[in-house]
Amino acid sequence: MLRRLSVTMTATVTVCLVCSSLTLAASKKPQQPDKFPPNPLEITAPDPLLPRSPKDKKPLTPEESQNLEPALEQLNQQATATLQAGDKVTAFDIWNRELRLRRFLGPLPEVQALSRVGEIAWRENERQEVQYITQRLQAIQKQATKSKKTIDLQLLRAIGQAYQQVRSPKQALQVYEQVLAAVRQQGDTTAEVDILKTLGELYLAWFDYASAAVTYEKLLTFTSSRGESANEVAYLQQLAYIYKQEKQLEKSIKIRNQLAQIYQSQNNFIQLPALKQEIASDYESLARENPSLLQEAFKNYKEAYTIAWQLQQYVPASEALQKLIALYRSQGQMEEALQASQVLLQAQEQAVNFYGLMNAYDQIGQIHLERKDYPQALTAFQKGLQLAQQLNHNEAYFTQQIQKISGQTSR
Incomplete structure (x- = not known):
């Protein structure tokens, strides 16, 4: 069969696909052991x-391209089936052949195929294959940007993708920056x-928060000028x-307050409890350096649980109350902590x-202990023990607390 293939080109596409690996393998010379293998995408x-x-x-010609496309799709399907069967090496040999041939359909179809196979290679941890594809993309990018007068933006965006x-973020960012400069010049x-x-x-995906902030601030400016409230909320978030x-907490508070105003204007109160907790948490952190900001932390925790309670969202109300109680205790405000704890009981x-x-x-028992109010502490721990027994959880802990208090009061 191989002899017939070498003599005539009239064999069917199916026969070509089946025999292609052997035909190409026979044409290759043995690799020198001290040299790196050539990039399979550059084989001619x-x-x-x-x-x-x-x-x-x-x-x-258009007719030749039209005839080639279905054959390349067959190669893709064959490679996919081969990979699923567990033969990774042969699968990528087939894909590499497809990619070499895609080049003859033009740069955009080739880049789209490189993108598809590149994602598979990365997922399969085929680092050498990823390197081959990246090198080919760089060559296409270089050719595409050779002339600054005629830049194919569709191709560049495909290269970026x-x-x-x-997973080459630096190269992707470089391409998108080129595209951005071009569309700005066009006024689009x-x-x-x-x-x-x-x-x-992309910046967020690679944890470049500083660049991401600059980008989303620009997007926010666009949406604010256009009155696009839906996008505005997304960018603010x-x-x-x-x-x-x-850790830019002042800016975080400013942005979250803007979000709170938008939610209130839209009567979207369901988002407010969590948002108020975040604002309170930021103020609490800032108060370590500036204690005067503690009042803002208290204020926002109270607003968080109050709004949640009104909405009958008792779980977020409980979360806000727990943080409020912890803040009260850290400031030695035990009476306020006890009052908030009573509300917490109701929420739970x-x-x-x-x-x-x-x-x-x-x-509540711990707060009473700090105040040396042992009878009230004992009552709280006894109620806690009753629940612990029902839940079959932490019984030993509550029993121990009760014994400690009993020992102190009996002295």
Whole structure:
């Protein structure tokens, strides 16, 4: 069969696909053991699926391209099936052949195929294959940006996406920055916003929070000028997260307060308890350097649990109360901590959270102990023990606390 293939090119595509690996393997010379193997994407050996030699730079005719496309899709399917069967080496040999032939359909189809196979190679931990594909992408990028007058933005964006698939963020960012400069020069604000979104996501994915913040601030400026409230909320949420990660708490508070105003204007109160807790937490952190900000922390924790309670969201109400109680205790405000603890008991009862209720009694008992109010502490721990026995959890702990108090009061 191999002899017939070498004599005539009239064999069917199916026969070509089946025999191609052996044909190409026979044409290769043995590798020198002290040399790196060549990039399989740069092999220029004749291929039965091509109407002429790969070294012939003459482009394919539309009819030839149309005939080649289904054959390449068959190669892709064959490689996929081979990988699923567990033969990874042969699968990537087939994909490499497909990628070599995709080059004859033009740069965009080739880049799209490189992106697809590159993602598979990365997922399969085929580092050498990823390197081959990255090198080919770099060559295409260099050629695409050779002329500054005529830049194919669609191709560049495809290259950027391909770089993302092979996890090459620096190269992807470089490409998208080129695209961004081009669309700005054209005055295409819609495309600019689209590219900025991609850049923002890419910066976040690789933990470059400083660059991500600059990008989302630009996006926020665009949406504010256009009155796009839905996008504005999304960008503010991203900025709040970014500034929190960057420990820029003043900016985090500012952004979250903007979000709170938007939620209130939209009567979207369900988002407010968690948001108020975040604001309170930021103020609490800042208060370590500036104690005057503690009042803002107290204020926002109170607003968080109050709004949650009004919405009958007793779980977030309990979370805010627990943080409020902890803050009161850290400041030695035990009376306020006890009052908040009583509200916490009610919240846990409303949420039917018996574990939370048990822990609330433990917390009340600890506060009474700090105040040396042993009878009240004993009552709280006894109620906690009752719940612990029902839950079959932490019984020994509550029994120990009760014994300690009994020992102290009997002296």
